[in-house]
Amino acid sequence: MKFLNxxxxxxxxxxxxxxxxxxxxxxxxxxxxFLAGVFLADHGxxxxxxxxxxxxxxxxxxxxxxxxxxxxxxxxxxxxFTGLIHLFFSQGTPVFQWGILKITQEGIRMAFKMGxxxxxxxxxxxTLTLTTSPTELADGLERLFSPLKPLGFxxxxxxxxxxxxxxxxxxxxxxxxxxxxAQLARGxxxxxxxxxxxxxAFIPVLxxxxxxxxxxADDLAVAMESRNYRGGAGRTRMNPLTWRMxxxxxxxLALAITLAFxxxxxxxxxx
Amino acid sequence: xxxxxIVSFRNTGYTYPGSEKAALRGIDLDVRKGEWLAVLGxxxxxxxxxxxxxxxxxxxTQGACFVGGVDTKTEEGQRCARTQAAIVxxxxxxxxxxxxxxxxxxxxxxxxxIAPEEIRKRVKDALEETGLAELAEKPTYALSGGQKQxxxxxxxxxxxxxxxxxxxxxxxxxPSGRKELQQVLRRLHTEGMTLVSITHRxxxxxxxxxxxxxxxxxxxxxxxxxDLFREEKRLAGWGIDVPPLVVLWRELxxxxxxxxxxxxxxxxxxxxLCP
Amino acid sequence: xxxxxxxxxxxxxxSVVGxxxxxxxxxxxxxxxxLLPAAGxxxxxxxxxxxNRSQLREIRRKVGLVFQYPEQQIFEETVYDEIxxxxxxxxxxxxxxxxxxxxxxxxxxxxxxxxxxxxxxxSGGEKRRVAIASVLAVRPDYLVLDEPTAGLDAxxxxxxxxxxxxxxxxxxxxVHVTHDLELAVEVSDKILVLTNGRSxxxxxxxxxxxxxxxxxxxxxVMPPVPFFAGRLRDLGLDVPVTWDPERLVDAIExxxxx
Numbered sequence: 012m013k014f015l016n017x018x019x020x021x022x023x024x025x026x027x028x029x030x031x032x033x034x035x036x037x038x039x040x041x042x043x044x045f046l047a048g049v050f051l052a053d054h055g056x057x058x059x060x061x062x063x064x065x066x067x068x069x070x071x072x073x074x075x076x077x078x079x080x081x082x083x084x085x086x087x088x089x090x091x092f093t094g095l096i097h098l099f100f101s102q103g104t105p106v107f108q109w110g111i112l113k114i115t116q117e118g119i120r121m122a123f124k125m126g127x128x129x130x131x132x133x134x135x136x137x138t139l140t141l142t143t144s145p146t147e148l149a150d151g152l153e154r155l156f157s158p159l160k161p162l163g164f165x166x167x168x169x170x171x172x173x174x175x176x177x178x179x180x181x182x183x184x185x186x187x188x189x190x191x192x193a194q195l196a197r198g199x200x201x202x203x204x205x206x207x208x209x210x211x212a213f214i215p216v217l218x219x220x221x222x223x224x225x226x227x228a229d230d231l232a233v234a235m236e237s238r239n240y241r242g243g244a245g246r247t248r249m250n251p252l253t254w255r256m257x258x259x260x261x262x263x264l265a266l267a268i269t270l271a272f273x274x275x276x277x278x279x280x281x282x
Numbered sequence: 283x284x285x286x287x288i289v290s291f292r293n294t295g296y297t298y299p300g301s302e303k304a305a306l307r308g309i310d311l312d313v314r315k316g317e318w319l320a321v322l323g324x325x326x327x328x329x330x331x332x333x334x335x336x337x338x339x340x341x342x343t344q345g346a347c348f349v350g351g352v353d354t355k356t357e358e359g360q361r362c363a364r365t366q367a368a369i370v371x372x373x374x375x376x377x378x379x380x381x382x383x384x385x386x387x388x389x390x391x392x393x394x395x396i397a398p399e400e401i402r403k404r405v406k407d408a409l410e411e412t413g414l415a416e417l418a419e420k421p422t423y424a425l426s427g428g429q430k431q432x433x434x435x436x437x438x439x440x441x442x443x444x445x446x447x448x449x450x451x452x453x454x455x456x457p458s459g460r461k462e463l464q465q466v467l468r469r470l471h472t473e474g475m476t477l478v479s480i481t482h483r484x485x486x487x488x489x490x491x492x493x494x495x496x497x498x499x500x501x502x503x504x505x506x507x508x509d510l511f512r513e514e515k516r517l518a519g520w521g522i523d524v525p526p527l528v529v530l531w532r533e534l535x536x537x538x539x540x541x542x543x544x545x546x547x548x549x550x551x552x553x554x555l556c557p
Numbered sequence: 558x559x560x561x562x563x564x565x566x567x568x569x570x571x572s573v574v575g576x577x578x579x580x581x582x583x584x585x586x587x588x589x590x591x592l593l594p595a596a597g598x599x600x601x602x603x604x605x606x607x608x609n610r611s612q613l614r615e616i617r618r619k620v621g622l623v624f625q626y627p628e629q630q631i632f633e634e635t636v637y638d639e640i641x642x643x644x645x646x647x648x649x650x651x652x653x654x655x656x657x658x659x660x661x662x663x664x665x666x667x668x669x670x671x672x673x674x675x676x677x678x679x680s681g682g683e684k685r686r687v688a689i690a691s692v693l694a695v696r697p698d699y700l701v702l703d704e705p706t707a708g709l710d711a712x713x714x715x716x717x718x719x720x721x722x723x724x725x726x727x728x729x730x731x732v733h734v735t736h737d738l739e740l741a742v743e744v745s746d747k748i749l750v751l752t753n754g755r756s757x758x759x760x761x762x763x764x765x766x767x768x769x770x771x772x773x774x775x776x777x778v779m780p781p782v783p784f785f786a787g788r789l790r791d792l793g794l795d796v797p798v799t800w801d802p803e804r805l806v807d808a809i810e811x812x813x814x815x
C-alpha cells in the first residue's frame with residue numbers, strides 16, 4: 012500500500028461531472044487529438060493555450076488540481092532528464108560556460124519547451140484516466156476497434172485483457188512489496204551493486220511473483236468460466252455506450268481546437 | 283429425479299486426465315432444494331472435485347450428474363448447470379475481474395446477455411443482499427478479505443442461480459470476515475437458496491441442515507451436524523477441526539451435566555446449565 | 558500505528574492480537590527494521606534502529622521474520638538451496654551451511670529425503686515448513702511470525718505451536734502476530750491487543766480475558782470457551798474465565814453439584 016500513496020497511477024476518481032459522463036470513445040479520440048496537437052506545438056503561446064484548455068477540462072471535470080499534477084510524478088525524472096539534455100546539448104549562442112558544459116539561449120528555450128511538452132502530454136493522458144474508469148476505457152477501445160473484428164482483430168479480448176491487467180496492478184504492487192520484504196528479511200541484498208548484480212538479486216522476487224501470477228491466471232480462468240464467460244459474443248453491458256449529440260459536438264470542438272491551435276502555431280513567427 | 287431435487291449424483295466417478303487414481307468414486311447424492319449441505323473431508327478427499335461438478339466445470343468420467351434435471355454430459359446440461367449453480371472459491375483475490383465493485387457484480391449477468399436495465403437492478407439487489415451497497419463505486423483492490431468474498435457472493439447471486447456452492451470460501455479470511463460471510467449466507471438460506479458449503483470449521487457446519495463426508499473420493503457418512511460431532515474418533519481423520527468448545531461440550535454431555543441434544547453453541551449450553 | 562510500547566524477552570512468547578488493519582503487521586515489520594519508526598525507537602538487544610542504520614543487517618540476523626503464507630517466498634530449485642539462502646546471505650562459512658540446513662530441517666520435521674526435492678512439488682503444509690526452516694537456519698535470537706497458522710487445519714496448527722514451544726524452550730523470543738485470540742490465550746506468556754494502530758490491552762491471558770468480559774474490543778471475537786465461562790459466571794456460577802475446557806468442566810461440575 013506504500014507505493015499507492017505516492018502515485019495516483021491514473022486511478023479513476025468519480026466526481027460525476029459532465030466530463031465523466033461523456034462517452035469514453037469521445038474522450039479517447041479527443042485526447043488523441045489533443046496529444047497530437049501538443050506534440051506538434053512549438054510556440055510558447057500555443058503551449059499556454061494548450062495548458063489553459065487542460066485547465067478548463069480539469070475545472071469542468073471537478074478534479075482537484077493536485078491530483079491531476081500528481082499523474083506526472085512517475086515521469087518527473089524523465090521530464091527533468093529531457094530538459095537537462097536539451098539544456099546542455101543544444102547548439103546556439105552561449106549564455107553560460109563551465110568547462111565542457113555549455114548552456115545556450117536556445118538550450119534554455121528547448122529545455123523548457125521539451126520539458127513542458129512532455130509534462131502536458133502526461134497530464135492530458137492522466138486526465139483521461141482520472142475521468143474514465145478502466146472498464147469504460149476498455150469498452151471504449153473495444154467499440155472503437157470493433158469495425159476491425161471481421162478482419163480478425165480481437166477487439167473484445169484486448170479490452171478484457173486491459174480490464175483485468177488494470178484491475179490487478181495495485182494487487183501486484185502489494186505482492187511485490189511483500190515478497191521483497193520477505194526476501195530482505197532473509198538477508199537478500201536488493202539495494203547494492205551494479206545493474207547485473209541487482210538483476211540477479213531480484214530473482215528471489217521475480218520467481219515467486221511468476222508463480223503467483225500463473226496460479227492467478229488459472230484461478231481467474233476457472234472463476235470466469237463459472238460466471239458464464241464465453242468470450243465477447245452475446246455479451247451485454249450494464250452501462251452500454253450510447254452516442255449522444257453532446258459527444259458529436261465535443262468531438263467536433265476537440266478537432267476544431269486542435270486545428271485552430273496548430274494553425275496558429277504554424278502562422279506565428281518562426282523561431 | 284424428484285421435483286424437489288436440484289442436483290443429483292448417480293454413481294458419479296471422476297478421474298483427472300493423466301491420473302491413475304479416481305478422485306471420485308460411486309457418488310450417489312441428492313441435493314434438495316432449499317437445503318444447506320455441508321461437504322466435509324480431509325485434503326485430497328475429493329471435495330473440490332465434487333464441487334466443480336455442480337456447475338459442470340467438471341463432467342463425470344463415470345456415472346452421471348444431473349443439474350436442474352439435465353445430464354451435465356450434454357451441452358445443454360452444461361449450459362443449464364452454469365445458470366443453476368454458482369461457485370465461490372477459496373482465494374478472494376483471484377475471483378474478482380473488474381476494478382470497480384458494481385462492475386464486478388455485473389460481470390456474470392453481462393455474460394448471460396441480460397438487458398442493461400435488468401443488470402442494473404440485479405447488481406443493486408445483490409449488493410444490498412451482501413451488505414455492500416455503500417461500496418458500489420469503490421475500487422475492488424481496496425476491499426478487505428471478507429468484503430471481497432461477499433463481492434464474490436454478490437457476483438454469483440446476480441446471476442440468480444438457485445444453488446450456491448462455497449468451496450472453502452472462508453479459509454483465507456479473518457474471524458470478522460468469516461462472521462460477515464456467514465451472516466450473508468444465513469440470510470440467503472432463509473430466503474430459500476440452496477447452499478453447499480465445503481468447510482472444516484465447526485461454526486459453519488452447525489449452520490447446515492445436513493452433512494456428508496468424503497474419504498478418498500467416496501461418500502462415507504451422512505447425518506446431521508450434531509450427530510457429526512458425536513463421531514468423536516473419526517473427526518480428526520476427516521479433517522474436521524474439533525474446537526475447544528466442542529471438547530468442553532462433549533465432556534459436559536459425558537458427565538451428564540447437559541443433555542446430548544443440546545447443540546455445541548454457547549447460547550444453548552448456557553440455557554441448558556442455567557435454565 | 559501510534560504510541561505502541563512493548564517488551565519481548567528471550568524465551569518469552571508474546572502474541573500481538575488485533576483486527577485486520579489494527580497495525581499488527583506494521584508492528585511486526587518494525588521488529589526487524591524493515592520499517593523504521595517515525596517517532597520513538599525500536600531496540601533489539603540494546604541496539605536502537607534509529608542511531609544504528611549501518612547495523613540494520615545485523616539486526617535482521619537476530620530477528621527472524623516469517624510472513625503470512627511464507628510459502629509464497631519460495632524460489633529455489635531444491636529444498637536445500639531454499640533453506641541455505643538465508644545463511645548464505647549472512648556469509649555463514651560454507652562448511653557450516655549443511656549443518657545449519659540439517660538442523661533447521663530437523664526442527665521443522667522435514668525428513669532427510671526432502672533435501673533434493675523441488676520445494677514447488679511439495680504439499681502446502683510441507684512448503685510452509687520449508688519456508689519456516691529457511692528463516693530458522695539463520696539461528697535468530699528472536700522469531701516474529703505473522704499469522705503462521707493461516708490456512709492450516711487443526712493438526713497443522715498444533716504442530717506449529719509445538720515447534721514454537723520448543724524454540725521458546727531453547728531461549729528464542731517468540732512474537733506471534735495473529736487475529737486468532739483463542740489460540741493466543743492458550744499459548745502466550747503475554748498478549749498485546751491492538752486496535753486502530755493503538756495498543757488497547759497488555760497483559761497475561763487471564764488479565765486480557767477479564768478485561769474483554771468488561772468491554773468489547775472492536776474486531777476481536779471473544780473465544781467461545783472463556784465467553785461461555787463468563788456468561789455462566791454472570792448467571793451466578795462460580796467458575797473461572799478460562800480457555801481450558803477441562804478446568805472449566807471441573808469447576809462447572811463442582812458448582813452445579815453444590
